[in-house]
Each structure stands twice: as structure tokens, then as C-alpha cells.
Amino acid sequence: MNIGLLGGSFDPFHKGHESLIDGALRSGIVDAVIVIPSGRNPFKSGRNVTAAPYRYYMTKGAVEEDFKGRNVFVSDIELTYSGTSFTLTTIKEISKATYIRAFLKANGIKGSKAEENHTFYWISGSDVLPTFEKWHKADEILKIAGLLIASRPGDGVDVNKEIIRLENVFGFVPDIDVFEIDGIEAASSEIRKDKDFSDTPKFVEEFIKTHDLYPEVDPLNLASDEAVEKFGEDAIKLYRFLGQKRLLHTLNVGILSLKYAGIYDKSLCDKALIAGELHDCAKELDEALQLQMAKERSGDLFLDKKLIHSPAGAVMAQREFNITDPEILDAITYHTTGRGGMTLLDKIVYLADKLEPSRTYADLTRERILAKTDIDEALKMCVKSVKKKFESRGQQIHPITIDFMNDLGL
Numbered sequence: 386m387n388i389g390l391l392g393g394s395f396d397p398f399h400k401g402h403e404s405l406i407d408g409a410l411r412s413g414i415v416d417a418v419i420v421i422p423s424g425r426n427p428f429k430s431g432r433n434v435t436a437a438p439y440r441y442y443m444t445k446g447a448v449e450e451d452f453k454g455r456n457v458f459v460s461d462i463e464l465t466y467s468g469t470s471f472t473l474t475t476i477k478e479i480s481k482a483t484y485i486r487a488f489l490k491a492n493g494i495k496g497s498k499a500e501e502n503h504t505f506y507w508i509s510g511s512d513v514l515p516t517f518e519k520w521h522k523a524d525e526i527l528k529i530a531g532l533l534i535a536s537r538p539g540d541g542v543d544v545n546k547e548i549i550r551l552e553n554v555f556g557f558v559p560d561i562d563v564f565e566i567d568g569i570e571a572a573s574s575e576i577r578k579d580k581d582f583s584d585t586p587k588f589v590e591e592f593i594k595t596h597d598l599y600p601e602v603d604p605l606n607l608a609s610d611e612a613v614e615k616f617g618e619d620a621i622k623l624y625r626f627l628g629q630k631r632l633l634h635t636l637n638v639g640i641l642s643l644k645y646a647g648i649y650d651k652s653l654c655d656k657a658l659i660a661g662e663l664h665d666c667a668k669e670l671d672e673a674l675q676l677q678m679a680k681e682r683s684g685d686l687f688l689d690k691k692l693i694h695s696p697a698g699a700v701m702a703q704r705e706f707n708i709t710d711p712e713i714l715d716a717i718t719y720h721t722t723g724r725g726g727m728t729l730l731d732k733i734v735y736l737a738d739k740l741e742p743s744r745t746y747a748d749l750t751r752e753r754i755l756a757k758t759d760i761d762e763a764l765k766m767c768v769k770s771v772k773k774k775f776e777s778r779g780q781q782i783h784p785i786t787i788d789f790m791n792d793l794g795l
């Protein structure tokens with residue numbers, strides 16, 4: 386098959402990307418398009434780009450909805466290999482026979498079509514041509530893949546002239562094909578700036594709302610560069626350990642924890658971001674392993690199936706994510722039960738876990754409003770409903786949760 390690869394930040398994925406994909410397929414030059422949201426982008430990291438799992442799942446959902454039945458797929462390859470995601474690295478990784486065959490089969494491409502030797506094209510707008518030779522190892526890219534260039538009427542790039550120029554620069558004839566495109570033109574940077582999401586697919590618009598992406602004031606401004614970098618890097622790492630729903634939940638908890646720290650104690654911002662992000666990191670590990678880690682952290686304090694992921698999470702935060710700060714480790718350990726003498730960081734993570742924007746288990750409007758002005762009152766409301774739930778089910782409340790309730794005067 387001829388396979389077009391469309392890499393990008395997709396921050397957010399928009400209708401311009403969709404018309405690019407549609408144009409590439411209609412050109413007949415490629416039989417399929419694989420969309421590849423960036424992982425460790427060499428030019429954008431930390432606060433310059435939304436954490437990769439958000440962009441990956443946003444793009445995947447939109448493609449699945451809008452290109453149903455057509456050969457358009459989304460690959461997580463840049464979230465799975467370590468190191469910087471250069472275009473060359475990604476093309477090399479994706480074109481490995483074992484990867485691409487398994488990927489195509491998993492996406493419904495049957496038998497010999499998936500098995501054959503494939504030809505790859507990197508899809509780009511014509512604006513990349515005048516400086517393409519400056520790309521990281523540009524000549525190597527062109528030796529293993531072609532370029533599939535979208536040309537817009539009046540875009541000011543003389544494609545044929547550029548192709549000849551690149552032949553001279555590289556000393557060989559690169560495989561460059563062109564298709565015309567006249568669909569929607571949009572820019573992610575403008576969409577982020579204007580907060581006007583009408584040029585994004587319906588799925589993306591909903592996704593942005595659900596996870597409160599691109600808010601008026603970016604909460605990441607509250608955290609240090611190092612913490613924001615770590616948040617982005619750990620988000621990619623967490624992708625290995627958590628499924629979609631829980632991963633997005635735990636990232637949301639990180640950001641909401643950061644917001645609460647910004648309100649109640651700015652010195653806790655970095656710790657809140659990271660503790661929130663990692664609070665559920667162990668929840669999808671093998672249960673026996675969780676139990677073993679829980680015992681390692683807290684002895685016999687937590688043996689219940691629902692509670693072990695919290696102390697296990699602290700152990701995992703140490704091992705996998707290099708966390709040594711005891712306050713962060715405690716906030717993770719006690720995020721499910723609470724404890725007597727909760728620190729402010731404990732309270733922040735506990736509350737953010739209950740109230741992050743994608744939570745829909747109850748109408749949380751009042752709690753969310755209260756959380757911005759009186760953290761103890763908001764906690765009281767949340768813990769009261771936890772208490773009710775336990776009582777109605779006739780379940781025992783953990784003794785340290787009772788200590789927590791006593792502290793709150795419940």
C-alpha cells in the first residue's frame with residue numbers, strides 16, 4: 386500500500402487537518418493515511434504544547450468519528466518510543482515491517498494488503514518546501530519516504546521550482562508528489578488564541594469542553610518550567626500504564642490540583658501538579674503487585690482492593706517517576722482514604738480527584754464553586770457524600786477516614 390503519514394501537534398486537531406487528510410486520499414496517491422500526534426516534539430515542550438495524551442485521544446476520537454469506513458488511522462507511535470520524536474525516527478519506527486503490519490491489521494486492513502511492502506509518504510503543506518533541507522537529517526528522510534505536498538491555490542510557493550531546487554541540494558531525485566487542496570484553512574495557534582472552536586470537529590469541541598483544555602488563563606503559568614516539563618514527560622510515561630479514561634482523569638487531577646494550590650498556597654504549585662498527575666499511576670498494575678507495593682509503603686494499613694493503588698502509587702512514583710518528596714508521596718498515599726491531620730497538599734489532591742472536570746458521577750456544581758473559596762467546606766461536602774454512600778451500602782469506613790471526618794467535624 387501507499388501510506389501517507391501526517392504528523393503534527395494537533396493542538397487542537399481541526400477541520401484544516403481533516404481537509405488535508407481528505408485531499409491526500411482523494412489524490413489517489415495514497416491508499417491510507419496514518420495520523421501521528423507528536424510525542425516529544427523537538428521544538429515544542431512544556432508549556433508550549435498540551436500534554437501528548439490529550440492530543441492523541443482528541444485526534445483519535447475525531448478521526449474515528451469523521452473518517453469512519455475510510456482508511457484513516459491514528460498511531461500512538463510517538464508516545465511509545467523513548468527519546469525525541471524527530472520525523473526521521475518516527476518514519477523509521479512506523480515503517481518497521483512488524484509494526485506496520487500489526488498496526489494495519491489492528492485497524493481492519495486484511496491479509497495480504499497489510500503484509501505487502503509499503504511505500505510511505507510524509508504529508509505536508511507546500512510551505513515546508515523552501516526550507517525542507519533544514520529538517521533533522523532531511524536527506525535520510527527522503528531516502529526512506531516520499532513527500533506528499535498539499536498545494537493551495539495562491540499559497541505563493543512554486544512547487545515545481547522547489548522540487549528542482551531540492552534535487553540540486555540533495556544530489557538525487559526525491560519522490561515528491563503534489564495534490565491540490567482547497568478545503569478549510571485553519572491554524573491551531575489561532576484557535577488556541579481566540580478560543581473559537583468552530584473550526585474543530587464536533588468530537589474535538591466536546592473533548593475540549595470535557596477536559597477544560599485551552600482555558601482563558603492557563604493554569605500551567607502557576608508552575609515552574611521544570612515542573613511543567615516533568616508534567617509533560619510523565620504524561621507520556623503514564624501512557625504505558627493507564628488506559629484512556631484513567632490517564633485523562635489523572636492528568637486532569639494534576640491540573641486542577643495546580644489550580645487549587647494557586648488559590649491556597651502558591652508555594653505548593655509544583656508539588657500539587659505532580660502529585661495530582663501521579664495519584665492513580667499504579668491503579669492498573671497487576672493486583673498482586675499493587676498489594677505487595679502497598680505493604681511495602683504502609684505495612685498492613687491498606688489491604689482493601691480499592692485502597693491499595695494509593696500506597697502502591699507512592700512506591701511507583703518513587704521508582705518510575707523519581708519522586709523523592711515525602712509530601713508528594715503522602716498526598717498520593719492518602720488520596721483515597723484521607724487521614725487525620727491532612728496537609729494542605731493532601732487536601733488539594735483529595736479534592737481535585739473528586740472534582741476534576743471530566744467527573745460526572747454527580748452534579749458537582751456547588752462543590753466546584755466552593756472549592757475555589759473554602760477548601761475545608763468543599764471537602765466536607767465531598768466527604769459527607771462518601772460517608773452516605775458507605776452507610777447506605779453498610780460498608781465499614783477505614784479508621785483513618787474516620788480520623789479525617791472527625792477533623793472536618795463530621
Ligand SMILES: [Fe+2]
Binds near residue numbers: 668694720721
Ligand atoms: Fe485513586
Ligand SMILES: [Fe+2]
Binds near residue numbers: 635664665738
Ligand atoms: Fe483518581
